[in-house]
Amino acid sequence: MTESNGTGPVDRPSPRGPIEDMPDWEKRFRAPRVSLPDWAEDAPERSLFVSNATGTYELYAWDRATGGQRQVTDRPNGTTDGVLSPDGEWIWWFDDKDGDEFGVWRRQPFAGGPDEPAVPGLDPSYPAGLVLGRDGRTAVVGRSTDEDGTTLHLAHVGADAEPVEIYRHRESAGVGDLSHDGTLIAVEHTEHGDAMHSALRVLRPDGTTVAELDDTKGGTVELGLEALGFAPVTGDTRLLVGHQRRGRWEPLVWDVVTGEESDLALELPGDVSAEWYPDGSGLLVVHSFEARSELFRYDPATRALTRIDTPPGTVSGATARPDGSVEYLWSSAAEPPAVRSTNGGVVLDPPGMKCPASVPVHDVWVEGPGGRVHALVQKPAGATGPLPTVFDIHGGPTWHDSDAFAAGPAAWVDHGYAVVRVNYRGSTGYGREWTDALKHRVGLIELEDIAAVREWAITSGLADPERLILTGGSWGGYLTLLGLGVQPDAWALGIAAVPVADYVTAYHDEMEALKALDRTLLGGTPEEVPERFEASSPLTYVDQVKAPVYISAGVNDPRCPIRQIDNYVKRLASRAAPHEVYCYDAGHGSLVIEERIKQVHKELTFATNNLSPHN
Template identity: 60%
Template sequence: MGERWQDRFRAGRISLPSWAREAPDRSLYRSNSSGTWELYTWDRTTGEHRQATARGQGTELGALDPTGAWVWWFDDTDGDEFGVWRRRPFAGGPDTEAAPGLPPSYSAGLALGADGTALVGRSTDEGFSVHLCRPGQPPAELYVHRQEGYLASRSDDGTLFAIAHSEHGDSRHTAVRVYRLHGAEADSPPRAEAVGDLWDGPGLALYPGHFSPGGRTLLVVHERRGRAEPLLWDPVTGEEQEVRLDGLPGDLSADWTPDGKQLLIVQEHRARSRLHLHTPDGGRTEPLDTPPGLVGAATARPDGTVEYSWSSSQLPPVIRNTRGETVLTPPGATAPPSVPVRDVDVEGPGGAVHALVSEPEAGTAPYPTVFLVHGGPEAQDTDAFFSDVAAWVDHGFAVVRVNYRGSTGYGSAWRNAIERRVGLTELEDITAVRDWAVASGLADPARLVLEGASWGGYLTLLGLGVRPDDWSLGIAAVPIADYPAAYADEMEALRAFDRSMFGGSPEEVPERYAASSPLTYAADVKAPVLVLAGENDPRCPIRQIENYVGRLRELGKPHEVYRFDAGHGSFVVEERIRHMAAELDFALRSLAGVPGGPVPGTA
């Protein structure tokens, strides 16, 4: 295969361009074309593209103001996600601090006004807050609470803003509140007046979206019937209109078309997605023609088209519109294709578990097999293009991806099933699929790799200790390894998430954290372990990984560590290639002596 797998990482990629509400020909997107993921502006009138940020570790968060005059971007330190907002002119120019007077924080939302004002959501160890920033004036605090939340959106006229909050103590199942903003333009101190509250009670989440164009109706996603569905809510009158789309299975989300007359519906079902246009007045729903695979993002344009990013497990990402046109093509070579996936359903202890299987083009079963475990846990594996999956396949491995309990896309009960028994529940589903893969003849039981990043890395380390005889080796990137220590060091938003899952903090329910912590089972680990860790990771901090690695060292367990200077992963293309190379090298070396195992260098 030579460098084919590396070519996929180096191939040009772009995100779906966003656009300014009052200047729709001005767009912003992310691209890796400089070798690092950065923000770029695109003037659709002139065709000019301009790199807006250039930082050693890349840039993730950015936004255009409604007039298209300014690019806002979040400036953290080496990927630690803790920083301040800066801005620069769309046409280029110096960066300036966008919200002077606001200390660094974790980002918890941004809502920009056409009048130059901004609402900034902040998360710190003290909780969640929202601040009004006006040019030439100090920031004004509008909302603060010890419990976590996020700023969702602001109405076009700037008078209303919506937040998700967890004042009831459960950040996984948020409520929604809308405030009226007073004094945004006056010299008097501004204030926020609550005008509407929406909460569906314990265990039911509400996710606020955008206000209607030019209006005050708020899009909200609810879970009243066991899945994600949209509703329209007028926070002033309290009127609700549920968008009933019973003919569309799966989880549904929505956004407005620019004229406010239709909703762009994104349907997620069995690891794939479809787009639909729904007209609330009259209840008509029209499917949009997209190929099978994953729509990663979509936006309706003022000209009536819908632009979307799309890929499949076999074909690399493209940006298209509903006229069948390619909207934007990144510079450089296109990523080589990979193999399609097939779906399997395996009966697990909590019901049927859906998994995706990718098989190498050469060789015969049983294959050496990688169980690539997704992060989150509130995420899912999809029929989308992933360079790491393709790299394993190129090297002769089958890849199995499991949408275990805790995953999104299969209803709220499936997502919530991990509560109070975190990690152990997910492993039951992974084990069921692992046993199917061996019994069906797909996977060689002597050559089984458990691999994952973030929550997937956590489940990898936990699985190596809880089910030590199931796996030949493990690879855990940016994992939770010592759960109580991770809780102590991680960002407050994640501590709140953990309290919701476990039913309390490590001090309140220590037995649950111990039962779910990989460190508890370190002595039982038999397989060689590779751990990849970010020095500046605020989500899975380095100290708790050092605790786990130190324990493996004390026990004489075979292990290797790859540390890198970034946060929760890297936005630098060559660093991601080094990560993948380290994983492949570790797996090939570890399996080289196994009868029938891969021989290093032959892939």
């Protein structure tokens, strides 16, 4: 069923019915998907994965030995945060309220049974990491609250003893890993005050310090570290660490007892991450470069790097199995995701409707004020410009768009739009300087890069300058509202999902970890640097907005809270500016497929009703 409009038909979402009656864009959301299965270290035939098979993203247990699968969680707003214990006996999952990310860990037996509080004695909080010991009883639980900052607790599950606090600090931190024998705990922390660059501390179970690794000390440029995992061998004190010492993410091996550091120094141009093979004999390396990724095996003994064959596109997750094979979740902009194995074939193929393909992406490099900007472009097959064009801006900001399958952009393409995605300064994958470049002039720097790509899109003949849409979710929604005010003549309309709209109010209402990030980005609190918050806030420029504005928001969102969006909308309404607001009962986005389809349909319809037809 379609409805007529000035720029072409928009497919209406239909209730579940015959597949042949569904438009392809809707099928892409409804088609069952699965995450990369996590498996139990000491029971590798037991796995845990996430799927939308019921129409809501939930956790599923999978017994590979029998082939049996069962749904673990069933909540109205979905569940995606789960951990399988190393012995394969328990599934831990995070229980929040309607997507507000504030809750407690619960657990249930792998084979099924009632849920129970995983760590009685710990009050609800925002999660700050979780790692489970191989003994099936030990857990290190990270918590974040507005009152306490970050605390880490050591718990012995099933024992009468209360959880013991082993770490506390006002700044953000998180659990890194627990050693194979449970005697060492790696902590990522930002006690130095820069939430974008963590340091590492290794603790004993009693909370005393074993070792420190901090690349933020003594220099004018702060560098980050991340804990990638202890060696999976009892008594082995080596920790795999990600570092930025050469301007990009790379791994090194740090013996936390002797202090010895072994830098892999891999000759790969992009960001590199790694994890141990299950027997500790090698490293599975993931290399991300210019919006695509590939896999390698690294042998520490010979320093040999061997490429693992994967198709061109994006590997969004990979894990080495005990038999030496590698399972990985792969997709491209044109081809839907699949969990594959180096043993051949698809590992986990959900039954039901198959996801329709989309069109491939092509790369564009544009000279911007801070260097070359990488953009990814899709357009309808065979279409020639100038086209109505959507600038779909990614969130984060420390994230990047890649040659990976995305149902949202594909929906725009299906309806005749070109889609441009910009990896602006602040994005990951292009080196540390690119990621760190947006400090203090937050938002304004990203918009400069988006403007440069916009100019290319027009002069190249791709985009119709009168039919340009700025859209995005989260940080992308923030940049959308900021762009409509700072660049009011550049955009025909804006569509912002779960955005920052009033930066000062957002700061005061958001979760503590994001306050720390904002202090890092802007150099202080709204009271300490009011001029920076004002310059970076969409509310500052709301009176300059000319284009129609659509905003969607989750009423339980702890990241981009609803009150600051209300403030922005009231200002729009006071000017009688054309706008539409849609609020829904969830947090920072929805895990319910029907809700997501409803949102996309509203966005498509808003564009159709407010975008001038081509003359």
